[in-house]
Amino acid sequence: MRCYHFSLVTLAVLGTALGYVWPSPKLDALEAARFNQEGFNANPVVSFVQPCDSFIFGDSTGRSNAADWIRTAYHDMATHNVTDGTGGLDASIRFAEEQARAENVGDGFSNTMDTAGALQVTRYISNADSLALLAVLAIESCGGPEIAFRGGRIDAGRPNAPGVPEPQQGLDSHIASFARQGFTQTEMIGLVACGHTFGGVQHDPFPDIVNVLNDPTDTEDVAHFDSTFVTFDNDVATEYISGTTQNPLVAGFNDTTNSDKRIFGSDGNTTMSSFSASPEIFASTCADLFARMLDTVPSGVQLTDVISPLPVKPSEVNLILAGDIIQLFGLVRLWNMGDDPTRTVTMLWKDHFGGIGNATLEFAGLSSSTAGKYSAAWYNFNATDGVSPLYLDAAAGVKSLSFVVEGELQDQNGLGFAIQDGFKFSQTSCQIEAPLSGRIDVAVRNGVNPTRVYLEQITTDSVQRIVVVEIDISPPTEPVPVNPAYSIWSINVIDPSANYDIGAEIDGIKYSTTINSFIGFPLCPT
Ligand code: HEM
Ligand SMILES: *[C@@H]1O[C@H](CO)[C@@H](O)[C@H](O)[C@H]1NC(C)=O
Ligand SMILES: *[C@@H]1O[C@H](CO)[C@@H](O)[C@H](O)[C@H]1NC(C)=O
Ligand SMILES: *[C@@H]1O[C@H](CO)[C@@H](O)[C@H](O)[C@H]1NC(C)=O
Ligand SMILES: *[C@@H]1O[C@H](CO)[C@@H](O)[C@H](O)[C@H]1NC(C)=O
Ligand SMILES: *[C@@H]1O[C@H](CO)[C@@H](O)[C@H](O)[C@H]1NC(C)=O
Numbered sequence: 001m002r003c004y005h006f007s008l009v010t011l012a013v014l015g016t017a018l019g020y021v022w023p024s025p026k027l028d029a030l031e032a033a034r035f036n037q038e039g040f041n042a043n044p045v046v047s048f049v050q051p052c053d054s055f056i057f058g059d060s061t062g063r064s065n066a067a068d069w070i071r072t073a074y075h076d077m078a079t080h081n082v083t084d085g086t087g088g089l090d091a092s093i094r095f096a097e098e099q100a101r102a103e104n105v106g107d108g109f110s111n112t113m114d115t116a117g118a119l120q121v122t123r124y125i126s127n128a129d130s131l132a133l134l135a136v137l138a139i140e141s142c143g144g145p146e147i148a149f150r151g152g153r154i155d156a157g158r159p160n161a162p163g164v165p166e167p168q169q170g171l172d173s174h175i176a177s178f179a180r181q182g183f184t185q186t187e188m189i190g191l192v193a194c195g196h197t198f199g200g201v202q203h204d205p206f207p208d209i210v211n212v213l214n215d216p217t218d219t220e221d222v223a224h225f226d227s228t229f230v231t232f233d234n235d236v237a238t239e240y241i242s243g244t245t246q247n248p249l250v251a252g253f254n255d256t257t258n259s260d261k262r263i264f265g266s267d268g269n270t271t272m273s274s275f276s277a278s279p280e281i282f283a284s285t286c287a288d289l290f291a292r293m294l295d296t297v298p299s300g301v302q303l304t305d306v307i308s309p310l311p312v313k314p315s316e317v318n319l320i321l322a323g324d325i326i327q328l329f330g331l332v333r334l335w336n337m338g339d340d341p342t343r344t345v346t347m348l349w350k351d352h353f354g355g356i357g358n359a360t361l362e363f364a365g366l367s368s369s370t371a372g373k374y375s376a377a378w379y380n381f382n383a384t385d386g387v388s389p390l391y392l393d394a395a396a397g398v399k400s401l402s403f404v405v406e407g408e409l410q411d412q413n414g415l416g417f418a419i420q421d422g423f424k425f426s427q428t429s430c431q432i433e434a435p436l437s438g439r440i441d442v443a444v445r446n447g448v449n450p451t452r453v454y455l456e457q458i459t460t461d462s463v464q465r466i467v468v469v470e471i472d473i474s475p476p477t478e479p480v481p482v483n484p485a486y487s488i489w490s491i492n493v494i495d496p497s498a499n500y501d502i503g504a505e506i507d508g509i510k511y512s513t514t515i516n517s518f519i520g521f522p523l524c525p526t
Contacts (some may be wrong), residue, residue: 010498020131022417027304028313030151037141040365040378041316041331045120045134051140052230057111060089060134062218064230067199068108074195075104076128077296081161081183085299087163090128092156094464103164106205110371116327120470123458123466123501132294140409141371142198144232145287150295150303154187155465159432167249167257171266174259182296187289189271192263194286197236200224201248209257210248223248225260234282237275240264298514309374311334312403312410314417317381318514319398320389321443322427324483327389330381332403337377339517340367344406345379350416352398361403368395395485397421397445422448423513426488430524431496438496439524440515441487442473448506456501458514470503 019028037046048068053168056065072093079087094096094113112134119130129151136147165177178188203210203221210223225247239245239403240260249260264272275282294305295465310333317330332347343415345361361379368375381390391396399418402409411417426443441451456472480488493500503512 019310020305021412022310022313023317023416025458026124027307027505028130028315029122029344030304031307031309032315033120033125033130033148033376034136034307034378035369036333036367037137037369038372039367041333042367043120045118045130046137047199048115048118049134049138050141052138053109053281057115060217060222060226062200064199065111066142066230066350068112069131069134069138070195070198070410072109073294074208074304075109075129075164075192076443077293078164078177078181079213080161080181080296080298081163082180087160088301089128089294089297090131090156090160090291090301091131091153092160093128094160095156095159098159099482101162101164103162103166113475118336120135120463121466123456123468125151127155127464128154128297128491131324135294139232139286139290140200142230142232143371146289146370147281147287147294149305150306152301152303153297154301156298157250157463157465165259167206167259169259171262171385173381174263175266183264183289183292186271189267189287190275190285191289192260193236193275193282194289195234196225196249196260197223197234197286198229199394200229206257208254209252211253223252225249226266231308232283234275235525240350241276258338270511289301294347309369309376311335312405312412313332314401315378317419318418319421319424320396320427321424323484324394326392326394326397326421326424328381328392328398329389332361332377332379332381333367334377334405336374337361338375339377343377343406344404347381347402348402349390349419350399352399353396353516355396357392358499394483397451420511420513421445422506422511423450423453423502425502426482426486427521428482430519432524435494436487436496437492437494438521439490439492440496440500440502442489442491442502443482443503444489444504445486446484450504450506451508452503452505454503455491455493456503458499458501468501497523 033043036042039262049069053064053067055063066093076091076093077089081087090139093109098104099109118126121127121130132153136149139147165174175185183191198221201210203212210221213221226239228235240250245251247260249258252258313333315331315333320327346358348356348358350356364378364380366375366377398419398421400418402411402416422442422445429441431438453473457469457471459467459469461467473489476489482488501512501514503510
């Protein structure tokens with residue numbers, strides 16, 4: 001498989017960086033999940049942490065999904081042992097065995113990990129990446145700093161060893177615990193304060209720390225860490241330093257469980273004083289510590305570089321062979337651009353004969369990200385009737401795209417946006433009604449000579465990990481031409497509603513393409 005190398009992009013240039021080279025399926029998917037947050041074509045998961053005071057698990061007050069996501073991410077990571085490289089952010093908190101431990105008391109973990117749709121796991125995005133991303137979205141959407149997000153976390157196959165700190169433990173034990181997780185004492189003070197700017201302690205799981213409150217505005221009896229418990233801000237520090245804090249782990253009635261008090265005071269208040277004096281220092285320290293927390297993974301896991309938004313990004317590009325033509329579907333996203341009716345966006349495509357086609361694209365919608373800080377404008381490859389995809393001559397095909405936006409050529413510094421038209425779904429695919437089955441036809445471009453063509457069946461294993469099963473398609477015994485440029489490889493499937501992609505190995509590189517809508521195809525001729 002191709003090994004991509006990406007340059008390091010720092011957070012300072014977020015929003016303007018060139019990022020990686022498109023296409024790169026995994027990075028494309030992670031980038032989309034991270035930056036297409038609201039509006040057109042957006043990742044739906046942000047609705048789990050927006051608005052910041054929403055709590056969708058019961059009509060209760062005093063709690064927030066955002067706080068649950070951040071706490072879940074920490075408890076998942078806190079099993080890490082920096083010496084032997086075990087544990088870390090690997091979504092092992094999804095296992096009932098881990099959730100049942102005393103160190104993971106409360107329903108926050110099942111809310112976040114077991115709720116259908118809360119984790120948008122795909123072949124490119126693991127449960128662990130999805131968990132880390134939700135924590136990032138929660139922090140960023142609720143007043144926090146931008147967090148450098150990397151992908152590539154791998155889901156654990158079984159629970160990790162225990163290791164989450166608990167409030168009744170002593171300071172030495174907490175220092176040792178954070179050291180085992182890879183954090184110094186100063187970083188421990190920071191990370192606890194950064195986390196405890198959200199949420200609080202509930203009576204139900206912690207009856208010895210919090211009493212029943214009898215407060216109609218706080219029906220879950222949560223004693224909050226600071227007075228702004230759905231917002232990222234340094235109030236957790238200012239209230240602590242001024243001595244007015246109601247933090248139940250500082251001012252709790254039982255000093256044994258006042259772990260924040262012991263931790264915050266453990267350096268003579270130096271760190272907390274600096275947070276209290278400067279919201280900027282608090283935010284930048286938390287941005288670093290949260291990123292490190294999320295990037296604490298079992299040894300051997302290779303994270304991607306920090307994912308920054310591509311300035312110009314093709315999306316959902318899909319080709320279908322329909323007789324003599326290729327239908328080209330897709331969208332292009334222009335980062336950091338608003339709606340402008342006077343803007344012209346033209347797409348150019350190079351074909352195999354040296355020709356260059358062009359089409360003016362129609363505005364499709366706007367998306368936004370990072371609590372509205374960035375917006376993006378989307379244009380669609382559909383022809384101007386708004387309905388049909390672009391029709392390309394199959395023999396000429398398509399090798400790459402580029403765009404002209406407001407008179408400026410956007411072609412990834414001369415590389416173009418490579419399009420693979422060597423194999424694709426063919427509209428000759430058909431269904432058999434009873435018993436329901438079908439034939440998937442893959443059109444393979446003459447001269448391309450793939451080593452293998454296969455279906456990729458996307459399934460889930462017994463522990464919620466996505467598995468891609470490759471089902472080889474036998475080469476046709478005799479060529480089955482559709483047109484002068486393409487011939488068909490076919491495979492019969494018994495479950496046409498299963499989630500398939502089409503894969504091919506060409507010159508040692510594996511490519512994958514989606515099947516848009518096999519259901520609805522014509523019946524196979526008998
Ligand atoms: C010695 C270390 C820590 C101890 C003893 C501790 C203890 C606690 C306790 C007892 C709760 C109440 C949970 C509930 O009632 O459901 C809590 C909540 C929370 N903790 Fe920590 N914590 C520690 C470190 C951290 C860290 C490092 C983070 C994140 C960076 C974090 C984030 C949170 C959040 C966001 C909540 C609120 C959850 C909610 O309101 O649903 N904690 N913590
Ligand atoms: C961390 O791993 C090391 C090396 O295997 C081991 O000696 C140590 O006991 C582990 N720490 C904890 C707290 O399990
Ligand atoms: C304080 O908390 C500790 C640990 O939970 C508990 O063992 C102890 O009984 C509590 N003390 C009081 C006075 O409630
Ligand atoms: C830290 O500040 C708090 C609040 O002002 C104070 O009560 C406490 O004594 C201080 N701790 C240390 C170790 O200075
Ligand atoms: C688009 O194609 C037409 C012919 O099909 C050509 O006249 C025109 O110059 C092209 N425009 C651009 C921007 O390349
Ligand atoms: C093309 O337009 C149709 C009808 O408006 C729409 O359903 C489809 O999603 C569009 N395709 C793309 C790639 O935007």
